[in-house]
Amino acid sequence: MIEALKQRLSEHFQLTNLTIKNAGLAFLWVEKHELEMLLRQLRDFEGYTHLSFIIASDHIEKNQFKLTYMLHNYDTKHDLGVHVDISRVNASMHSIHPLWAQAWTYQRELKEMYGIDFPESPRVDEDFCLEGWDDMPPMRRDFDTVKYCEEHFDDRDGRATEENRQTMKVNIYPERGE
Amino acid sequence: MFQDLLNTPLSTVVLITGFILVLIGLWGMLMHKNIIRIIVGFTLMDTGIHMVMVAIGYLTGGKAPIIEGANKNIVYVDPVPSALVLTSIVIGLGITAIMLSYAIQIHKAKKSLSIDDCAEMKW
Amino acid sequence: MVNSLTNPLNIIIITLLSSFLLPLIYQKSEQRAVNLFFAVLAAFVVISLSGYLQLLSGLPTIEVLTAGIEPPFSINLRFGIEEAFVTLAINVAALLGAWYLLPHLKTNAPLMLLFLIWIMGMNGMVMTRDLFNLFIFVEITAISTFVLIGFNRHNETLSAGFKYILAGSLASSFLLLGTMLLYFQTGTLNIDDLVAHQSLLTGPIGTAGLVLIMTAILIELKPYPANGWGLDVYQAAPTGVSALISVGVSASYLFALYKLLPLFDTLLPLIAIAGGLTFVMSNFMGLKQNQATRLLGYSSVGQVGLLVMALALLSQTNQADHYLLIAGGLFINHFLAKAGLFWLAGLAAEKDIKHWSHLKQHPVIFVLFVVLLAALAGLPPFPAFWAKWALVHTLVESQHYIWVGCILLGSLLEAVYLFRWYGYAKSKTNETAIVCQARQTFPIKLMVALLLLCGHAMAINFGLQPERVLLPVYAALAMLLLHKQPSYTKALVTLLITGIFTLQVLPTLTGLSWIFGMIFLVGSWVLTIGSLYKGTEQRPSYYPLLVMLILSLGSLLLATTTLEFFLAWEFMTVSSYLMVSLGKNAEKSSLQYLAFSLAGAFFILAGFALAYSETHSMQLSSFAQLAEHTVMIITLLLFGFLIKLGGLGVHVWLPGVYTDTDDDFTAIMSSIVSKAGLFGLFAVGIHITTQFNDIEALMFVLGWFGLVMALAGALMAVFQEDVKKLLAYSSVGQMGYIITGFALTSHMGWVASMYLAVNHVLYKGLIFLAIAGVLYRTNTRLMYKMGGLIKNMPISFVSVMIGIIAISGVPPLLGFGGKWMMYNALVEKGWYLQTAMAFFASAVAFLYLFRLIHTVFLGQQKTEHADIKEAPITLLIPQVFIMVIILAFSMFPHVLIEPLSTAISPYIASTITWTGHLLETKQGYWNGFMVMNVVAGIFLVPLFILWMLSKVTNIQPVKQFNIVFAAERPESPETTHYAYNFYAFYEKALGFLVKPNAIHFWDASAEWAHSFGAALRRFYTGNGQTYMAIILMYLGIIYLSMRAI
Amino acid sequence: MDIWISKIGYYFLNVGIVLVYGLLLGAFIAKTMARVQGRIGIPIYQPFIDILKTFTKRQAISHGIMFNLGPAFRLAGGLGTLAFIPVIYGNEMFSNFSAAGDLLLVMYFIFFGQLGMALGSGESGHPYAAMGIGRGLAQMTAYEVPFTLAVVAIFIQYDTSSITEIVAAQQGSIWNWTLFTNPLAVIAAMIAFLGMAAYPPFDVAMAPNEIPIGPPTEFHSHFLSMMQMNRAIFAGAKLILFMNLFFGGATGLIELVFKTWAIYMVAILVGAAFPRFRTEQAVRFFLGVPMLIGIASVLYIQYWAQ
């Protein structure tokens, strides 16, 4: 079934890869400029009417963000993730809020947490979770959270750090220890 | 039957003719769109009325009401309608004249003599 | 010698002579020709005036015989008092009209000549007693009319003139033919002789002759629907000519009809129907009309129709004295007002009445315009008012009820379209100004003066003292002279005049009238102080009208006869209408007000007339003798008074009016003027105490009606966003209780009703004044745009707070007394479910009262209102004064209740007893003094606690945003102030009860009337031949219906 | 003069009794509810402590003069309502100032405190306060209908609006109580009482989770303690009123305690069993069957019973 879908889509789009995780979940890779058309095709003709979420992951090694648009088909109970790689430098992506109105929420979140811009997405520049954040977007992998904490929040004296893994093995779950 | 018709007094003939003229005149006024024809219709009607008036005053066998001495046996035609007719002919003439002058002015102003072109005001 | 000079025949002789001279002189000198022209017209006036005066002084009727032979063998003219009056009117109008038309006339000698001949023709038509001679004068008049219409040679004028000729010649043909047929049948042309030989006219020829003559004259009087040509003439002819056609020509035809009426004995119903149909229908069609001159045409046609109808109906009733009074009154009113308006329309030079606002820039013309409209609409003190009064009385007496309905309906419609015209003139400003000189307005001014004079004379004729009953008008006119003064001066003069008037009137009143006097006069005096706050504005017409209003309320109190009452009532209606119309954008609402008020007034008129037909007395006290028609009369009067009170169903005028008027006047309107309806109820009610059994069912219905009104008013008020609308609906609700109190027709019910009325005056005046201050400072009426004003306007807040506590009836303030007595009275009467209903309505009142005070004074203040100041001191003074009165009455309720009880107990035996401060009824007791003391004492307890704890606690005053907002901060005052759609949930629950059904109904009625008017005028295709066909059919229909009779 | 001093003294005695009783009643009800839920619940003296606690707050804010006066109005409303109700029949000590006015006075005086409170909380500028008042007033208009009908039925039945005389007419036998002579009116009035008591299902005006406790949301410290006192006194006064009108009044303190407790339990039982009505639902409810019952009671008395 999913192969057939890929066949149909390949007639129009340059699909770089297809991963089938299990019967209910598959992932496609698509070029950035084809994404909107593809999503429209999937929504209008393939039954993937629901946008579950949009997420991003930071592939700092490749200097890329990987965006994942997760779609759901209610008829076949099938989830389809569409991956798009975009550049980390001045990261920007087309807004898909004309396709799914709720997309603007995810896009606002991505703007705040990763600094990926979605021009023309409604209210994309407003604060989402963080109020008045003035540093690097905190979900980027080059953001040093420990350093940020030390700069902004004071520690209480006397807090001891133990090696967590070791503590668990020895004290809490001794029977599972090696 | 025919004889009866022939024996009809002249005044009745005039009366009937008058009424027919009135009807023709009315028909002309109502059915023609041309103002001049309407005016002609009016004069026809006016004439008809005058004939009726004259006929009303006429008595069969009556003489012209020129009274010489007081002879009670002579039947005179009633002079009053005749006098009235004269007056009303004059008046009818006046009205006709005014109508015609209106017709001239209307034609000057509108380049048309159709009564339908005089319907700019309604309701 | 004098006699021979003033011989009416000279009118004709002079004309003929001058017609030779004029062209000759004109060639020599234009000015001299004009002089001669005016000399001739002046001679006409002198002849008819001297004749009139001689006849008035008792000389016998002048019979002019021609050829020295007695009639019927010769043509004779008659110059009796009636002829003298009509010719005088025609000649005066002709003189003034010539003055007005002079710029056109003097260009052309034949025109002047024709004008003279025209006037002579009219005079001749009036005077001649010979049928054929009548025809000749008709033709003379007609021919000169035709020419005069067409002299400016516009397209429209030519069309109209030609159509007029067609119709006129058709009609004169009928006349000629009819004359001949009659002559054929009777052998005589003399009208008196014909009347004497009426028996000869029974055959088909005679009948046909009569029908032809009657139709001819009716056609000339432009009956509906055979009058399209006439309307075209009115619309297109030069206004000076239209004016004279409308008044002079119509007058002469009317007089011709009047002369011939004895001939038409059997045809009277037909004539009446023709007239009545014309009157009603043309007024319907007038609703739809926007062309000024054509509108006047419809009005003219209608007025003439009314006169025709009155002539026909009255000649059946054989009441000679009324006959002349009515016909003369209607005639002279139409005559003067219509001529004036036509001339004014010529001056205004604006066809579409929607663009008449340029009139406003010329105050004199504007005042003239209003006066003329009022006269035409049949409002007092103008002659038509008196004539209609007498006409309705006469017709009711002869049981012509349907005709009365026609007259009142037509008059109402006419007033509506006339005053809509006024509304347009009043509305938006127009840049173009009127260019006119005093010379041109002179005839109009003279007409207005004559109208006032005639009205004055009519008042005398009706046995009234004009200087007393017409005082409001004269005072208002006098106040107009101050119009250049600043508002302060005018307000002070107003206070002075009304103060003196109050001091004069109040001591003469007793009982209920005295109490209403306190309400009307003292109340409005106090509220007038508030109007000083607009001192810098000009308000040119506000104060004159205010004086008129207050004085007319005073005369209402003094009225002892139905006529005086109705006169004062109409004055009040007119003045309050005009005051309402002064507000911005008040065109629609003021027109509604006028329509409803006049409809109400007509109901009252009908009721009074019906009462008169039973008792033959105009005394209000004669209502006690009513037996047969009591229920009907009271129902009619109730309709009238309830409309004024804003009764449910007809309340639709009220919100618009209260909203659109000036804020200080709304206070007077709501608290004072609305009580006039109540005064009406009581003024009648006290005289019919013996007939209560007869009207018990009616009163039962009225009781429920009042309560439904109370509930509906309260519910509607709950859902308003506009503060004045809220208060307006609140007034509807409060009036509901008052009406129910009246309907109880028991002592306690009436005391409760009056008590509530006095309360309403106090607290509604108080609240409206306070709100006036708020509106003055905030410049918005929408409550959700206000808020938090308590900090800036504490005194206004206290006013409103006292006001709402008083309205809601919460003890210890005086409102509770009203509720308490109302419930006691209801229970005493056995109206139990009504009691619960009243309670429910008063509970609903809490909703809007809280909304009022919360959304305006409490809650979040808008940022732009931060620097608002307290209301002007002149508004605060009356408020403080009223608050003191409220507190005093609350503390000592017997001060208020005892006079009320005493005032009513002469009519209905008292059922309440006083023991010191304790008021007792059969059911319960109430000690207002003690309640006040107990509450005051108890209040000390929490106050003491507050004081004590504020000593040990640090109380920090905070600002408006320092609120617990679910751990957030408020975004802005606008989003934080809970005000808009305040009772959304209540609307979900009960909103279905207050769908605007009444408004829809009346809107639909208005729409229907307009559509009906539009349908009626489909006859007027503008085609002359159609018009002729209609005339022929009219003849046919008259003939057929004549046969049917 | 002496009579007035003694009257005032007696009145404050009454206030004390009703205050203590009202607070205890509240605690007792809370305790009962706790027991039903398997809890121990508050100590019986907890309401007193709560009042004292709010009195011992050392800080307060004020939104303005009307805000300060609001609770004062509220408390005066409660005290005044009590002042015009005779507490115990046939006892001069407990007749208060009922000579100043009849039942109508009491019915209208109930609004006094509510109005003042509404103005006070209005000045706080809190939208929830306005919302709560709006809801409360809307609900009030509705429950007044069956209550008024019941009262009118009593008017007709006893031909008087004096509370003392109404109680007097019910003396003698338990069968003389309005409860038995005019059961329809009592049913209507008791349904209205549910609305008056503002217990579920008619507590939307103070809905704690939705518009945090509605009108008093900004009140605290001693403002709140005055309102707590009023809550006790006002509840007591209303209970006494209902007892007087429908349940034969009381001739002694024990009877008073028992009857008022029983009346109060009605509201509690219903409240424990029902969820909350929305405002418009409450309004429609009262204007439905309860109103018909009220009308039936009036008609019954007017046409049947006499």
Added chain:
Amino acid sequence: MTDKNDYPTLANADLIDAERSLFCDARPVPYEPYPVDFVEKFANWVRANSLWVLAFGTGCGAIELNPLMTSRFDANRYGIQMRPTPRQSCVIVVAGYSSVKTLKRIIRSYEQMQGPKFVLGLGICSLNGGMYWDSYNTIKRIDQYIPIDLYVTGCMPRPEALLAGFIELKDKIKAGQCDGTNRYVKDFDWYKANQKKVIKNWDMPDYNW
């Protein structure tokens, strides 16, 4: 009431001009104990026996507050009640971690409570950050921002522990040791500086009355 000049004022520098007139700018002042010692002691006893807790779940620990009121633990019997509005509450429970965003609301609610008022820190996160020690968005020491009267530590402490904490709090109140209200006022500038350091968009007055 008292005139504006009667009390020391705050700058409210972070508000825009138009809004400054909408918020009270008074600086909080400490309250003195009652002059009579016995009264103060009685007042403290009363306060301890009527603890009205603000129903504000600031973090994950809020889940522990619910069973506290139900039949198993029944905090009612100790005079503990929930109140929905800070104006009427005397105890605020900082339940678990608090993010910077929540901290702002905690501060506002705390300042809107009327003194004497008490703060109970629940869970290790409120004490030293707990498992969120390296979170960019979670403060580690709540006592730098508002005065804490008592900590109940654990992750998460069970209701029993919370109940014990309340009883401990009652004892401290009775002993007159809970002077958080006055501490906050006395060290106001220090607290405010700490608060403003972490809360970047300070769109409120310096003290939320």
